[in-house]
Amino acid sequence: MRGPVRATLVTGTAVAVAGAVAAAAIGFGGDPPATTDGTAPAPSTAAVTRATLTQTQQVNGTLDYGEPVTVNGRGSGVITWLPAPGAVIRRGKPVYKADNRPVSLFYGGLPLYRPLRAGDTGDDVHEVESNLAALGHTGFTVDDTYTASTAAAVRKWQKSAGRPQTGVFDPVDVVRAPAELRVTTLSGHLGDPADGPVLAYTGTTRMVRIALDVGLQGLVKQGVSATVTLPGGKTVDGTVTTVGSVATAGQAPSDPATIAVTVTLADQSALGALDQAPVGVKLVSASVPDALTVPVAALVALSEGGYGVQVVTGAASRYVPVQLGMFANGRVQITGEGITEGTLVGVPS
Incomplete structure (x- = not known):
């Protein structure tokens, strides 16, 4: 059985997950007991799917030719x-x-x-x-x-x-x-x-330079993918090529310290005449291939602790404890006894 892959992304992810899990539990009417058979199926169901989960973080950068x-x-x-x-x-x-x-x-x-x-x-x-x-x-x-x-x-x-x-x-x-x-x-x-x-x-090649909050340093490493959104909404693919190791203090005492991150862009022709342009950057910080996933809303809080899903079989349902892995894009990686691709789980209406 595949072990769980713990989420390692940004500050605030755990809070968002807890909120989503709590909402799922409320949607099912509180904390049901684990592995308890029920006669009424969930209001609606979703199938367990196998997919690649990818965690991303949106940051701001500047498109230019580099430091003079x-x-x-x-x-x-x-x-x-x-x-x-x-x-x-x-x-x-x-x-x-x-x-x-x-x-x-x-x-x-x-x-x-x-x-x-x-x-x-x-x-x-x-x-x-x-x-x-x-x-x-x-x-x-x-x-x-x-x-x-x-x-x-x-x-x-x-x-x-x-x-x-x-x-x-x-x-x-x-x-x-x-x-x-x-x-x-x-x-x-x-x-x-x-x-x-x-x-x-x-140099003569444009790049994106990011002053990344040191609190997000764990997001990036050399070679990870990035998607850059140009002024006007056009996107181009990039790759993180350098990640600084020395933090720079913020200009004001309240500003966070930052590290320098550089993203290179293979398709220079897609950039037009842009220089010194503010851009958005979506960093791909982690991914799990071939994961069994369900909507986050399918999770329920179990009375003895931890989380489970309501497995629906025909007109019957039961609650099965699951281990949680990566959260991304409204879905969560799960592993649990009898959980396979195509298993139906309950989700709130």
């Missing part, structure tokens, strides 16, 4: 060119120009922290060589060793950028980002020194 990242210039000179807000910049293209020389975009996860020359080794060498190869510079092996061949490729890259052809890679000549970027705001201006804040960017 600030680019700080690290070189000398002055800013002589800036992109327009909203511009998408890909690998090898200038993020801005200092002294009329491009500071280009390289992809990678490791901050480039030192000048590189022949004989140097390390993960930063591999990152630089990967970018050079992706930009069409050849004649070297992409590995973690900066060779004379790497220096030759760097000189070609420097020539294309109008820089002195030293063969030494200087990290101030590039901006590193994980992938292509989308410019959000400009903090620098033409003529400003090129050693301060220049601009802010995000």
Whole structure:
């Protein structure tokens, strides 16, 4: 026999369940004894059905491109060119120009922290060589060793950028980002020194960001499904991809602490031109497949404690104790002696 699966959802679920169970008991006229035969069937019946029960929670979020990242210039000179807000910049293209020389975009996860020359080794060498190869510079092996061949490729890259052809890679000549970027705001201006804040960017893929009440933290984990309702009522499918582990205090003392949750959306085309848009998010927090279920209203409180259902067979009925599992969508998972798919149980009119 399948054991019960306890509900683990949100604060308030237990209260709602108790209310529904109490209402069911009142509908049957109080607390009947267990396994007592009766001559009058329930006013109406419902069949025990086998189904997947799914618990969800509705929360609010914001559809946008993610948290902006600030680019700080690290070189000398002055800013002589800036992109327009909203511009998408890909690998090898200038993020801005200092002294009329491009500071280009390289992809990678490791901050480039030192000048590189022949004989140097390390993960930063591999990152630089990967970018050079992706930009069409050849004649070297992409590995973690900066060779004379790497220096030759760097000189070609420097020539294309109008820089002195030293063969030494200087990290101030590039901006590193994980992938292509989308410019959000400009903090620098033409003529400003090129050693301060220049601009802010995000990724190019929209997502939903949720500041989730820490009391609901048990609802979510990486990989659970979500349904996002856009302004206007259209829905799109999503997946929880990140769940923060550090709580952020509310702005006011009465505001709850929150954790950051991110939902990614596979169908970007369904989002139109939306950005910074409030959305509703239905999180799927738990599910039980192949569960025997009845309407919550079918539950009755038994005099000796616990709950049961009124099993109806022809003109007779009896009360059978049951163990309760998950509650969802007005139904409850039950297990009990003789309870099978298709069993008729009484429900109040």
